[in-house]
Amino acid sequence: MTGCALGILATFPAAKAFGDAMSAYLPIFHVSPETIYLDVAAAVIVAVTAAIIPTCRSINIRIADGLRKIT
Secondary structure, three states: OHHHHHHHHHHHHHHHHHHHHOOOOOOOOOOOHHHHHHHHHHHHHHHHHHHHHHHHHHHOOOHHHHHHOOO
């Protein structure tokens, strides 16, 4: 989620730089609220997907076995 927050914060300066560089072709370039909502939704989907396998493994293993296992 930290990566999501940093990415969203980086969206605005990147969009400003892109808008300034492409002002001859795209006179109006702004980031809409829907874009931010989609950023957050994508981050949540990636976070949940990345957490599924480790969670399933941790449910099925005893604590002592988990502490002995390195990988």
